[in-house]
Amino acid sequence: MDYNKISKEVLENVGGKDNIISAAHCVTRLRLVLKDTSKYDKVALENIEGAKGVFFNSGQLQVIFGTGLVDQVYAAFVEEADIKESSLEDVKTEGRKSTGKLQEMFKAFSDIFVALIPGIVGCAMILGFRAILITSGLFGLEATLADTYKWASDLSAFLNVIATGLKFLPVFIMYSATKRFGGNPVLGIIIGLVLVHPELGNRFDYLQGNLTDITYWNFFGINIPEVAFQGGVFPAILTSLFLAKFEKFLTKRVPQILSFILVPTLTIIVSAAALFLVFGPLGDVIATGLGYVIELLYMKSGVFGAFIFAAVLQPLVITGTHHAIGSIEAQLIASTGFNYIQPLWAVSITAQGAACVGMFLLAKKKSKRREIAISSFVPTLVGVSEPAIFAVNIKDSIIPFACAVVGAGFGGIYMKILAVKALGFGLTGIPGVTIVNPPVMIHYIIGNLITFGVTILLLLIYNKFKRVPGSHE
Missing domain, CATH: 1.20.1310 (5 helical Cullin repeat like)
Structure with a gap:
C-alpha cells in the first residue's frame, strides 16, 4: 500500500494545504480541522485506497482508515501537507471552536472521564477479582473462599484497600474537570478532598433522612449542613467549572505581586463556599433527576x-x-x-x-x-x-x-x-x-x-x- 499516494489524494480532496488548520489521529481515524468545510469531497475520500468511511463531527473531518493503517497514513500526510504534528487534544480544541454550545457541553463530559478510565478500570478489575473471593457457592464450596481460607480472607481485605480509588472518585473528577476547564488541577484536588472529607456527615444518609445528628455551620444567617458529597459526580463537575472560571477572573484582576498568594487562597475559599451553597445542592438535584429517569426507564419499565x-x-x-x-x-x-x-x-x-x-x-x-x-x-x-x-x-x-x-x-x-x-x-x-x-x-x-x-x-x-x-x- 502506497501511503504517500493515499496522503496526496486525501490532501487533494480536502482543499489542499492551505485549507488545513490542524491534523491528528486516534486509534482508527485521521482527524482534520479545515478552514473551509465546503471544500472536501466526501465521495472521493471514501474511494481512496484503505478508506473505510468519512464523516464530520465535533468540528472535525474524520476519515476512517482503521487500526495501524491510520498511523502510516498520518505520518505521510503531515509530511505531504508540510504541517507540524498536532496532538489529538489540539485538534479537539480547534474543532470545538466550530461546534455548538450543546455539543461542546456533551463533549466536555467525555474529556473529563477519558483521562480517568484507566484508573477506574484498574480498580474495577481488582474489585472483580475480590468478588470471586467473597461470592458463596463457587468452586464447590458452600461458603466463600474468604470464609474458608485465611489467605483468601487476607487477600480480599488487601484488594479492598488498594481498590479504594472508586471511593474517592469525586477527587479524581475534580482534578480532571478542573484541568479540562482550564483551571489549576491541584486546586481541583483540594476541593475534591473537601467533597469526601471524613469529618463531614454521609451524604447518602443525609438525603435519605437517616442522619439524625446533623450539625450546621452558620454564616451570616445561612445554615449549611456539615455533610460531605460522597459520590458527588455532578457537584464535582459544576464546582470545577466555577473554580476554573473564578481562578481566571482573579488572575486577570489581582496585582501580579499578590497573585501568588491571593489567587489560590481566594479560589479555594470561594469555590468551597460555592460548593456547599450552590453547586452541591444543584448537583444533588441533577443526580436525583437523572436517577429518576434511569430508574423509570430501566427499573420500573x-x-x-x-x-x-x-x-x-x-x-x-x-x-x-x-x-x-x-x-x-x-x-x-x-x-x-x-x-x-x-x-x-x-x-x-x-x-x-x-x-x-x-x-x-x-x-x-x-x-x-x-x-x-x-x-x-x-x-x-x-x-x-x-x-x-x-x-x-x-x-x-x-x-x-x-x-x-x-x-x-x-x-x-x-x-x-x-x-x-x-x-x-x-x-x-x-x-x-x-x-x-x-x-x-x-x-x-x-x-x-x-x-x-x-x-x-x-x-x-x-x-x-x-x-x-x-x-x-
Whole structure:
C-alpha cells in the first residue's frame, strides 16, 4: 500500500494545504480541522485506497482508515501537507471552536472521564477479582473462599484497600474537570478532598433522612449542613467549572505581586463556599433527576425500558450526545457500587459489529465492501463502534444500523432479566468481561452472543424480502 499516494489524494480532496488548520489521529481515524468545510469531497475520500468511511463531527473531518493503517497514513500526510504534528487534544480544541454550545457541553463530559478510565478500570478489575473471593457457592464450596481460607480472607481485605480509588472518585473528577476547564488541577484536588472529607456527615444518609445528628455551620444567617458529597459526580463537575472560571477572573484582576498568594487562597475559599451553597445542592438535584429517569426507564419499565435503553445508545453516538452517559455511569458506581449501563453499551456495540458481518455476508465476494465490512467489524470487539457505523451500517442505507438497534434492544432485555452489572465503566466488548460482576459474567457473554445472532438474522430476513442497499444482487 502506497501511503504517500493515499496522503496526496486525501490532501487533494480536502482543499489542499492551505485549507488545513490542524491534523491528528486516534486509534482508527485521521482527524482534520479545515478552514473551509465546503471544500472536501466526501465521495472521493471514501474511494481512496484503505478508506473505510468519512464523516464530520465535533468540528472535525474524520476519515476512517482503521487500526495501524491510520498511523502510516498520518505520518505521510503531515509530511505531504508540510504541517507540524498536532496532538489529538489540539485538534479537539480547534474543532470545538466550530461546534455548538450543546455539543461542546456533551463533549466536555467525555474529556473529563477519558483521562480517568484507566484508573477506574484498574480498580474495577481488582474489585472483580475480590468478588470471586467473597461470592458463596463457587468452586464447590458452600461458603466463600474468604470464609474458608485465611489467605483468601487476607487477600480480599488487601484488594479492598488498594481498590479504594472508586471511593474517592469525586477527587479524581475534580482534578480532571478542573484541568479540562482550564483551571489549576491541584486546586481541583483540594476541593475534591473537601467533597469526601471524613469529618463531614454521609451524604447518602443525609438525603435519605437517616442522619439524625446533623450539625450546621452558620454564616451570616445561612445554615449549611456539615455533610460531605460522597459520590458527588455532578457537584464535582459544576464546582470545577466555577473554580476554573473564578481562578481566571482573579488572575486577570489581582496585582501580579499578590497573585501568588491571593489567587489560590481566594479560589479555594470561594469555590468551597460555592460548593456547599450552590453547586452541591444543584448537583444533588441533577443526580436525583437523572436517577429518576434511569430508574423509570430501566427499573420500573422492566424489559421494555431495557430494550429502549440499549437501542438508543448508538443513535446517541451519531449525534455526539452519548458523552454524558459516562457521568451517569460514574454516579451509579459511586452511589451503588454497580453499573448496569455497561452491559447495555456492550450489546449496542456488538450489534453494530454484527451488522457489519451481515453486510459482509451479503456483499459480493472479493469486493471492497467485504474488506471494509470485516475491517470495520474488528474494532467493535474492543468497544469501538464508529468505523462500523459510518463506514458500513449507514453508508448506503439505514437498514443495517436499524437492525443493529433492534438487535441491541433484545440484548438489553437479556441483560435486564439476568441482572448483569459491571463494577466499572469504560470497557466493553471482549475487554469488558474483565469488569463485569463475576457471578453474572457468563450472562454478559451470552447476552452479547444473542445480540450478535439476532442482528444478523434480522438483516438476512430483511434482505430476503427486500434487497438491502449495498448488498450483492
